[in-house]
Amino acid sequence: MDHGEGTVCLWAPKKRMFQSMRGRSSVSSPRHLFSLGDPDAGHFEMYNPTSKMQKAGHGSLVQTHTGEWYIAHLMSRPLEGTLLNPLGRETSIQKMKWSQDGWLEMEDGSNLAKMEVKGMEGVQLSSPASHDVFDHFDDATYSVQFMTPYRNQEAGWVNTMERPGYLRIYGENSLFSQVNPALMATRATSFHYEFQTRVQFAPDHYSETAGMGLYYDSNNWLYAHLTYSELSHGTVLNVLQAKLGNRNELLQETIPVPENVIDLKLIYNSGVADIFYRMEPDGSWEVLANMVDASYLSDEGVNGQPGEIGGFTGLFNFIGSVDAHQHDSYADFDFYSVKND
Known part of the structure; x- marks a missing residue:
């Protein structure tokens, strides 16, 4: 679920609770290709200058065969020192965990999307694909x-x-x-x-x-x-x-x-x-x-x-x-x- 003000809310099926993940400047609502007139988009006040990743949103949960939880989500990487994203929407992944009281949260307990995550246990990863x-x-x-x-x-x-x-x-x-x-x-x-x-x-x-x-x-x-x-x-x-x-x-x-x-x-x-x-x-x-x-x-x-x-x-x-x-x-x-x- 995309809230547009810099927060991605993930449905926690165990207790139907929500946990947020931040690290974005803005997001465009799926209803509109452009943000003009869209009150849910363009919230640059949510820009986090300490994060290389922005616009983290639209996440989908997955559980591996070893019981680990991850979320694949959309994101963007702006040019350094700007809010300009020439590469458009890209895809990233975050490692998640369930807290003892049933909350879904990021593995390190923070709500900042990471550029790098630990490898999946027991999962053979393919070699990085060439985009040439x-x-x-x-x-x-x-x-x-x-x-x-x-x-x-x-x-x-x-x-x-x-x-x-x-x-x-x-x-x-x-x-x-x-x-x-x-x-x-x-x-x-x-x-x-x-x-x-x-x-x-x-x-x-x-x-x-x-x-x-x-x-x-x-x-x-x-x-x-x-x-x-x-x-x-x-x-x-x-x-x-x-x-x-x-x-x-x-x-x-x-x-x-x-x-x-x-x-x-x-x-x-x-x-x-x-x-x-x-x-x-x-x-x-x-x-x-x-x-x-x-x-x-x-x-x-x-x-x-x-x-x-x-x-x-x-x-x-x-x-x-x-x-x-x-x-x-x-x-x-x-x-x-x-x-x-």
């Missing part, structure tokens, strides 16, 4: 980790069949649109990671683009992309940012890309993004944009209202293409790589 993503698009199907905001995945706009070894994405609506943008995205799972791709794209209109970047929702993203320049009559590289629905071009001058193919790399470091490019696969990386503030691409950074929180989807990495001209262009991506530190 790598797809060279050599198979008939691409990685199941890809998600597509605001639309379904269909072979008509994204596939590995038309050009084997590449993921072909047909450009569609603007990234500002909530109707059929052509994005292939994976969740960010770390505060420190490196994201790379290689894209081949031959636009013939300035409203045709293809590239990669960071994405929270249709009003908040960062996009390094190829497009057509009417000044040079050729393909160029640019960086576009959307922040709270406002459009901003980050480069004063675009970079010519005469061969219509480029490697792009984005390094994310605790809410700051550095973007690089190179024309040749074995060439040196050149800085495209550095020290870009991407911390607003987080659950609390996308509404723009003091004391408000956004959704709980977290940040995505993405590749994609836009064609607001005639919907006849496409981009070919050679690979997609996300490596977490």
Whole structure:
């Protein structure tokens, strides 16, 4: 049961009593994707600055075969020194116990959610899973980790069949649109990671683009992309940012890309993004944009209202293409790589 003011209440079935667990700043009610107008959300006065974990809530009890009790629950990890959560809702676990008088409580008797817990007795734990993503698009199907905001995945706009070894994405609506943008995205799972791709794209209109970047929702993203320049009559590289629905071009001058193919790399470091490019696969990386503030691409950074929180989807990495001209262009991506530190 989620009380929204920083307390998670757990039903104790032995005596139908409640025990609280704290260590959170705020929580969004399951009735609303956004907290605007929701009196049970956005209680930043409950922020506990001594806890790396916030928003501990929505817990489910489990008893192991050895008689131990645990609770699995949702939580978030904000960027250090902030209340911004770019990774969205994550899952944690706490060890519990029953007191002599029938209260359910945390093993150490406190009510602060912990980042680490003791191992389960007699339970063989699997090796830590890797959250890295790598797809060279050599198979008939691409990685199941890809998600597509605001639309379904269909072979008509994204596939590995038309050009084997590449993921072909047909450009569609603007990234500002909530109707059929052509994005292939994976969740960010770390505060420190490196994201790379290689894209081949031959636009013939300035409203045709293809590239990669960071994405929270249709009003908040960062996009390094190829497009057509009417000044040079050729393909160029640019960086576009959307922040709270406002459009901003980050480069004063675009970079010519005469061969219509480029490697792009984005390094994310605790809410700051550095973007690089190179024309040749074995060439040196050149800085495209550095020290870009991407911390607003987080659950609390996308509404723009003091004391408000956004959704709980977290940040995505993405590749994609836009064609607001005639919907006849496409981009070919050679690979997609996300490596977490």
